[in-house]
Amino acid sequence: MIYIYNDFGGTHTTALAAAYHLKKLDGSHEPSRDEILNTHNFNKLVYKDRGKFYFHGKDEDGNKVYTMGRGRSKILVPGVFNLIDMLIEEEVLDAKIILSNTSPTVPFAMTCGGMLSRWLKIDFIGVPLLVIGAKQAYKDIFNLVQHTKQTAKTSNSH
Numbered sequence: 001m002i003y004i005y006n007d008f009g010g011t012h013t014t015a016l017a018a019a020y021h022l023k024k025l026d027g028s029h030e031p032s033r034d035e036i037l038n039t040h041n042f043n044k045l046v047y048k049d050r051g052k053f054y055f056h057g058k059d060e061d062g063n064k065v066y067t068m069g070r071g072r073s074k075i076l077v078p079g080v081f082n083l084i085d086m087l088i089e090e091e092v093l094d095a096k097i098i099l100s101n102t103s104p105t106v107p108f109a110m111t112c113g114g115m116l117s118r119w120l121k122i123d124f125i126g127v128p129l130l131v132i133g134a135k136q137a138y139k140d141i142f143n144l145v146q147h148t149k150q151t152a153k154t155s156n157s158h
Contacts, residue, residue, distance in 0.1 A: 001064075004067070004080075005021070005066070009050070013102035015039050017102050017105075027142030040056055050070060051070065051071070108133075113132070117130060
């Protein structure tokens with residue numbers, strides 16, 4: 001199975017979701033500032049990185065975990081879905097692929113922090129807002145990951 005967590009930028013909630021999925025972050029408590037900032041790809045990606053898949057590791061069941069930023073594109077995820085469908089039809093791919101949208105977990109502080117840090121390069125204001133947002137959203141992100149894993153295990157669809 002392959003998990004792909006995606007959202008607008010692919011560098012905040014997706015990175016945290018991958019870390020929770022891989023148990024690099026513990027969902028039982030609010031993460032510290034250092035844990036957040038040291039999460040793989042957290043606040044590192046830029047505009048040109050959208051549409052790329054970033055591998056974060058394999059989970060306890062050997063499933064691969066990726067993240068992707070999709071930007072404003074309304075066709076990227078359906079395009080990825082259609083590509084996956086074609087590869088399955090052509091028998092090139094036999095793994096179940098789970099696309100999980102982390103956008104609903106993004107709090108206002110993280111949106112503002114991301115814009116200030118990634119777009120305007122004002123890290124001294126943006127990064128603290130990102131940390132506040134990550135702390136506000138940690139339960140929602142962790143719950144989304146748990147829901148994604150449970151749905152993947154019970155779904156019959158590829």
